Amino acid sequence: MSQIIGIGASPLRKEDLRFVSGRGHYVADIKRPGMTAGVFLRSPHAHARIKAIDSTAAQAMPGVLAVFTGADLKAANVGGLPCGWGITGKDGKPMKEPPHPPLAQEKVRHVGDAVAFVVAESAEQARAAAEAIVVDFEVLPAVSGVLEALRPGAPMLFDDVPGNLCCDWELGDAVATKQAFAKAAHVAHVSLVNNRLVGNPMEPRAAVAEYEPTTGQYTLWTTSQFPHVVRLLMGSAVLSIPQHKLRVVAPDVGGGFGVKQFHYAEEAVVTWAAAKVGRPVKWVCERSEGFISDAHGRDHVTEAELALDETGKFLGIRVKTLANMGGYLSTFGPNIPTNLYAPLLSGVYTIPAIYCEVKVVFTNTVPVDAYRGAGRPEATFVVERLVDVAAMEMGIDKVEIRRRNMIPKEAYPYQTPVIVQYDSGDPAGCLAGAIDSADVAGFAARKQASLAKGKLRGMGFSTYIEACGLAPSRIAGRLGARGGLYESATVRVHPTGHVTVLIGTHNHGQGHETTFAQIVSEKLGVPFANVDIVFGDTDKVQFGMGTYGSRSLAVGGSALARASDKVITKGKKIAAHLLEADEQDVDFSAGVFAIAGTDRKKTFEEVALAAYVPHDYPLEILEPGLEEQAYYDPVNFTYPGGAHIAEVEIDPETGVVSLEKYTAVDDVGTVINPMIVEGQLHGGIAQGIGQALFENCVYDDESGQLLSGSFMDYCMPRADSVPSMKISTHSTICTHTPLGSKGCGEVGTIGSPAAVTNAVVDALAHLGITHIDMPASPNRIWRLIQNAMPGQ
Numbered sequence: 001m002s003q004i005i006g007i008g009a010s011p012l013r014k015e016d017l018r019f020v021s022g023r024g025h026y027v028a029d030i031k032r033p034g035m036t037a038g039v040f041l042r043s044p045h046a047h048a049r050i051k052a053i054d055s056t057a058a059q060a061m062p063g064v065l066a067v068f069t070g071a072d073l074k075a076a077n078v079g080g081l082p083c084g085w086g087i088t089g090k091d092g093k094p095m096k097e098p099p100h101p102p103l104a105q106e107k108v109r110h111v112g113d114a115v116a117f118v119v120a121e122s123a124e125q126a127r128a129a130a131e132a133i134v135v136d137f138e139v140l141p142a143v144s145g146v147l148e149a150l151r152p153g154a155p156m157l158f159d160d161v162p163g164n165l166c167c168d169w170e171l172g173d174a175v176a177t178k179q180a181f182a183k184a185a186h187v188a189h190v191s192l193v194n195n196r197l198v199g200n201p202m203e204p205r206a207a208v209a210e211y212e213p214t215t216g217q218y219t220l221w222t223t224s225q226f227p228h229v230v231r232l233l234m235g236s237a238v239l240s241i242p243q244h245k246l247r248v249v250a251p252d253v254g255g256g257f258g259v260k261q262f263h264y265a266e267e268a269v270v271t272w273a274a275a276k277v278g279r280p281v282k283w284v285c286e287r288s289e290g291f292i293s294d295a296h297g298r299d300h301v302t303e304a305e306l307a308l309d310e311t312g313k314f315l316g317i318r319v320k321t322l323a324n325m326g327g328y329l330s331t332f333g334p335n336i337p338t339n340l341y342a343p344l345l346s347g348v349y350t351i352p353a354i355y356c357e358v359k360v361v362f363t364n365t366v367p368v369d370a371y372r373g374a375g376r377p378e379a380t381f382v383v384e385r386l387v388d389v390a391a392m393e394m395g396i397d398k399v400e401i402r403r404r405n406m407i408p409k410e411a412y413p414y415q416t417p418v419i420v421q422y423d424s425g426d427p428a429g430c431l432a433g434a435i436d437s438a439d440v441a442g443f444a445a446r447k448q449a450s451l452a453k454g455k456l457r458g459m460g461f462s463t464y465i466e467a468c469g470l471a472p473s474r475i476a477g478r479l480g481a482r483g484g485l486y487e488s489a490t491v492r493v494h495p496t497g498h499v500t501v502l503i504g505t506h507n508h509g510q511g512h513e514t515t516f517a518q519i520v521s522e523k524l525g526v527p528f529a530n531v532d533i534v535f536g537d538t539d540k541v542q543f544g545m546g547t548y549g550s551r552s553l554a555v556g557g558s559a560l561a562r563a564s565d566k567v568i569t570k571g572k573k574i575a576a577h578l579l580e581a582d583e584q585d586v587d588f589s590a591g592v593f594a595i596a597g598t599d600r601k602k603t604f605e606e607v608a609l610a611a612y613v614p615h616d617y618p619l620e621i622l623e624p625g626l627e628e629q630a631y632y633d634p635v636n637f638t639y640p641g642g643a644h645i646a647e648v649e650i651d652p653e654t655g656v657v658s659l660e661k662y663t664a665v666d667d668v669g670t671v672i673n674p675m676i677v678e679g680q681l682h683g684g685i686a687q688g689i690g691q692a693l694f695e696n697c698v699y700d701d702e703s704g705q706l707l708s709g710s711f712m713d714y715c716m717p718r719a720d721s722v723p724s725m726k727i728s729t730h731s732t733i734c735t736h737t738p739l740g741s742k743g744c745g746e747v748g749t750i751g752s753p754a755a756v757t758n759a760v761v762d763a764l765a766h767l768g769i770t771h772i773d774m775p776a777s778p779n780r781i782w783r784l785i786q787n788a789m790p791g792q
């Protein structure tokens, strides 16, 4: 591959060679001299006071080196885990942020809360010792649902958080929305639950830490999507380790889906313990342990209304959401159901008035934070369910009602009533493409064919928009968040013209080693094979905010494009010197610096060599070397959008859903690598199908036990649950990113839950059914059918 492979090409992924040949290097693969193993003892209770912990027997067991509890961490002044990005309530006051000790002190607040950490020579010895620790718990009443947690008299998780209310938050114009509803000809209403999900990346979380006493240097290898932020939060807030003495490395990471974008207690405890024990410590999460200690996603209870005039034009939307935060605030937790949710309630529609209230609530469950899509699938689900209900109730065709209210292509940039301004988009174009590709015209015949087999067939539409590329500091500030999220890139050109990129994003499945190399190959005109991408190591990469919120291309890629431009600018200076010309006369294209209108030129490689072997440089204007760095703080989010159409067939005898067809047309701006974008969409849609039809995190109301804590009870979508999909793009160019790209990493999870649920409801609509909560399991569907047709 000694050629330029630039933007728009689909080379095979560079990183796959090491993965398919078994040479990926994950945290669990790390071996350090003298390494020990750590195991956490976790609470079996959802809510309990810790009266005493007796670890005498455990400490005396074979191979055991230490047993640590919350009291030890407290005595050592270890701090609590910070919630990295806070929110501000209606009253202008900051949210309640109660302490979150890495090992529980005094109380446990969810099943799985870590109580003690055992370090031993082997994991088996540590596990046996953990079982020998005697914890005297005084079990307290627990509460797992948001409605119950807000009721007067509900068990209180924190003494200084009355009513378990972390924050009462709002966005939009309450008065204008009330007025809009007052003049409505029709109001559509939905009560819905956005089901709690567990991320379940293929590689469970893990951490290895070591400490070098002679230099005071700590190293933590962790399964993280943002190693620099872990260094910042853990080093400054939890363990008080100076940043230059803490190296955080996130090597190959086997999927994250949001779950690995938080600073977790285990990272801090393992790092602290390594110094205490004086030997490296490794902890690898078990799958069942992950179910009760990885942050969960979603979990909203929502009442929503859409006001329409007599022609079906939208006048206003009003939403009340209760968002479950679990037992503590995770790093981004309260931001997800607020700042990432409410600003998307305009969808792709012109809705003059919007008002959203969110109560952010503590319960005795695992902390909730971002999971692929994070707030945006929840918003899309609310809007797209409301639109379908309104269409059904008003007798308007579901496509027609969408078309009537869509923001026209010419109306961009479009300012919504909820802060965000969409820069570009063509929702009607995406919908038209999807209708064509899904053969909507042939649906009636397919429905008849299904009926002839005794099956019910339904088709569901979802048109969506996403705000991604987190996060412009200007907008984050207006939303009351603590800060925005820029990104950085260094382009290091070696004397031979080979290029190493150091970037602050983290590749854990998204193909950055390929797509970022394509960007450099295109910009600098260097062979694709000559570009390597380095990430995930705080000692190598300057700084970075990591990967989540589909930000890597829109923010990291923009920093990379800018750093590449700086390299070209410097290269022109060098070429001008070498060619004895004026810098302004030097053009750069496809790897060649040339003087316009002449045959005088220098290749990129010649300029790179000259940068490091300078000859007679005018040093006052030209430093040797060819390495440039750029930081990029986006001016706006990017707004991918699209239209998804799902077609289901339901067996009324059993309630089993078969997803027959899935069509997606998405607008992700300039596409760097079509194959990777398709793969991202594929994976995202599969996860959305999982939420819509299969996955559900169920807690026992009384005991707060997680009832779906293993793959026996938590139903993941499998290959045979997902049809062959028709995926294509219909791009409008982002007006503010240097490459014109928008994110694509989450769009699949955003469009699909509503499309699939709307299809299920469509199949059941003749029975008077207007809504079903996710997951639309056979049991739920069967019950709805039975209730609609008693005795059948």
Ligand code: MCN
Binding pocket: 201, 254, 255, 256, 257, 258, 371, 372, 373, 508, 509, 510, 511, 512, 515, 516, 547, 548, 549, 550, 551, 552, 553, 554, 668, 669, 670, 671, 672, 673, 674, 676, 677, 680, 683, 741, 742, 743, 744, 745, 746
């Ligand atoms: N891309 C492109 N053209 C575009 C947009 C993106 O070629 N117009 C490419 C990018 O260059 C990158 C990939 O598509 O290689 C995804 O880019 P982007 O949308 O910037 O998303 P991120 O790289 O920031 O990835 C984050 C996103 C999120 S938030 C979750 S969650 C998620 C996801 O990506 N988790 C994943 N995709 C995942 N894929 C895998 N395999 N594993 C995960 O854990």
